[in-house]
Amino acid sequence: MFVESIFADATAHLNGIVDPQSRIWALYLIGSLMLAFVGYGHLKRSGHLAKPGQDHPGFLRYVFDRDIWLHASTRQDLFYFLANGLIYYGLISQFLIGSYGLSMVFYNGLVSTFGALDQPVISSGWSVLVYSLAFLMAVDFGAFITHWAQHKIPLLWQFHQVHHSAERLTPLTLFRMHPINLAFAAFVVTLLSAIAYAGVFYLSGQAPRALMVLGVNVFLFAFNLLGYNLRHSQIWLDYPAWLSRLFVSPAQHQIHHSSDPKHFDRNLGLVFSIWDQLFGTYYRAKSYERLSFGLSRTEPNPFKTVAALYWQPFADAARLIVRFFDTGRRKVIFALIMFIAVVSYGQLFMNSNHAALAASNQTALPSLRLADLTWTEVQSAIDQGYDTVLVPTAGIEQNGPHVVLGKHHIVIGHNSVQIADQLGRTLVLPVIDYVPEGDVGDMPSGHMQFAGTISVPEPVFEEILEAAARSMRTHGFKNIFFIGDSGGNQQAQARVAERLQAEWKAEDMLVAHIGDYYIANGQFDALLSQGYTSEQIGxxxxxxxxxxxxxxxxxxxxxxxLLAPKNRPNGVIGDPSLASAEIGEKMTKLKVDAAVRQIKQLDSFSFRLKHILSF
Incomplete structure (x- = not known):
């Protein structure tokens, strides 16, 4: 599973144009293009659009300038974009997803220092908005302070200069970040995000939820939509002076990339410009400035190959360290610094693990089945981060003369608990056995032609699913997954999931039908590969x-x-005489693995985290 997770994360950024959690999602690009037209019109009217002695270019030629999109620097961006995911997004990110354990370190620290609050300071009605803003501020300050450090600390600058070596700016320049640069930023942003989570958790008395749009914090969604991709472009879009004091405009970030020394170390912010004003790095042009980009005017890009973008910063950093620690006294100081750093990091790691273990002990439930818990045990689980429920569906139907009517109940009852155990922080609702099995009455259809089968109309089944999901949402669960062991349940589950996901799209909710469990589980192919025929499998x-x-x-x-009555079908399609417990163990594992894989792809926290770290 770990290797599969690495591969999924390593390739996920390649689907950015169709994923709202990516900064280069198509709608964000369209929003930037519309704002580019506004900036184009302003430059044209002011006479700044054309270079001296040249005519004004048309809008499309201005946006898709061949000198920019076919430049060697842009080709480097493209190759770096393709390769960087394999290195950073695929591997390093796996070690940055322990935010929950870190949050519990800070939360337990607040409780032990100040005691538990008798009454919440933040009401439940305000907690979503407060956490959404707190998360945004934590991410933004984390982005700023790491960016500031990367410019002010020479050792970190050796890696950050990879980003500034771009001679032409395009949306892909966003991904021109050295893995060391990204890992440092990820650590700080994760740390501050965990503090925000713990703070709101403590003040509100409930696990925080953010206001989301398509899986993205609503404020970051708006920021991405309103011209984020113009930051890395030649398209000048400045804000009025009062607005620039609040938010970083595309023009201000372009100035940050300028090769003019007067612009060095300016406008380090991501969303808000207040941090630049507090740290003395704020700069706003009084009027349009024609910019060139790169590390310097004399040598804008010293990295001649994509490989050099990776290895050369290490070589430069090593030379810097050797030059600095070239005396005996400095070597002792360096050794002492490294010792303190290792001990401090180890202590933080141990505390995080202890907090995660404590949280795990607090949620050591008697069962993962909701029906086997008391209400206080369920509430405790919710408070400690259980945010996911599985809604298993089965059916009471004929399964031939040889298998009991509750076959699906037996299978999904077992498998759903296995799935929940692998996912973690997941509870399982009681199995829903009342499902559509055919028409009732004088002319029964489907399985209703066999004694003992129970059927309900499809709309009734959908109402049951919807009511169960709404109940779980009321209690604070954020992820609701329908899993059916019967083919007749699949379409209704998909419809209900689609309806509820659309209704709750503005919330941090994920409702989905896990169809791979039943349809794409690989059972049929596995049996074919063992020599069984389609007729035998059935x-x-x-x-x-x-x-x-x-x-x-x-x-x-x-x-x-007991044999079926004479002249009556027995309800069997296949050859059950070839069945065995050994085959059953393999078939069961295939179903469980398929469901876990689909859910993890739907709700990959590491991928959700990555889209906010790419600044």
């Missing part, structure tokens, strides 16, 4: 179903079944 009460029940509850399979 589609109902054949090898697969019977084997699963033999593995999970062997007594539910009749060794000497």
């Amino acid at each position: 589609t109902h009460a054949g090898i697969r179903d019977t084997s699963e029940v033999l593995f999970l509850e062997a007594q539910a399979v009749r060794r000497q079944p």
Whole structure:
């Protein structure tokens, strides 16, 4: 699973144009293009658009200037974009997703220092807005302070200069970040985000939730939509003076990339410009300034190859360290600094692990099944971060003369707990057995033609699913997944999930139908590869179903079944005589793995974190 997670994260950034959590999502690019037209019109009217002695270019030629998009620097950006995901997003990010444990370090520190609050300071009605703003401020200050350090500390600058070596700016320049640069920023931003989470948790008395749009903090969504991609472009878009005092405009960030010494170390902010004003790094042009980009005017880009963008900063940093620690006294100081750093980091790591372990102990529930818990145990689980529920569906239907009517209940009842255990911080609702199985009455259809089958109309089934989901949302669960062990349940689950996800799209909610559990689990192909034929495998009460029940509850399979009445179908499609508990164990694992894989792809925290770290 770890390797699969690495691969998924390593390639996820390549889908950025269709993912709202990426800064280069298509809608963000369209928003930037619309604002570019505004900036283009202003420059044209002011006479600053054309270079001396040249005519004004048309809008498309201005935006898609060949000198920019075909430049060697842009090609470096593209190659760096493709390669960097494999190094940073695929591996380093796996070690940056322990934000919850870190949050609990700070939360437990607040409780032990100040005591638990008798009454929340922040009401539940305000907590979503407060946390959304607190998260934004934490991310933004983290981005600023790491950026400030990367410019002011020579050792860090050796790695950050990779970003500033771009001679032409495009949206892909965003990804021109050295992995050391990114890892440092990720650590600080994660730290401050955890503090924000713990603070709001302490003051509100409940696990914080952010106001989200398509999985993105609503304020960051607006920031991305309103011209973020113009920051790395040649398109000059300045804000009025009063607005520039609040927010960093695209023009201000372009000035930050300027190769003119008077612009060095200016405008280090991401969203807000207040940090630049507090630290004395604020700069706003009084009027349009024609800029050139790069490290300096004489040598804008010393990195001649993409490989050099990776290894050369290490070489430069090593030379810097050797020059500084070239005396015996400095060597002793360096050794002392390294010792303190290692001990401090180790202490922080141990505290984080202890807090995570304490949190784990606090949530050591008697069961992951909701029905087996008391209400106080459920509330404690919610308070400690249990934010996901599985809604398993089954059915009471015929499964041939040899398997009991509750086959699906047995299978999904077991598998849903296995899935929850692998996901972590997940509870399982009672299995829903009342599902559509065919028409009732004088002319029954489907499984209702066999004695004992229970069927409810599809709209009723959908209402049950929806009511269960709304109940869980009321209690504070953020992720709700429908998992059905019967083919007849799949479409209704998908419809309900789609409706609720659309209704709750402005919240930090994720509602989804986990169809891979039933449809794309690889069972059929696995049996074919073992030499079984399609007819032997079958589609109902054949090898697969019977084997699963033999593995999970062997007594539910009749060794000497009562035969079906004469001239009546027995309800079997396949050859159950070939079933075995060994096959059932493999079939069960395939279902569980398929569900876990799909859920992790839907709700990858590491990917959600990455889109806010790429500044």
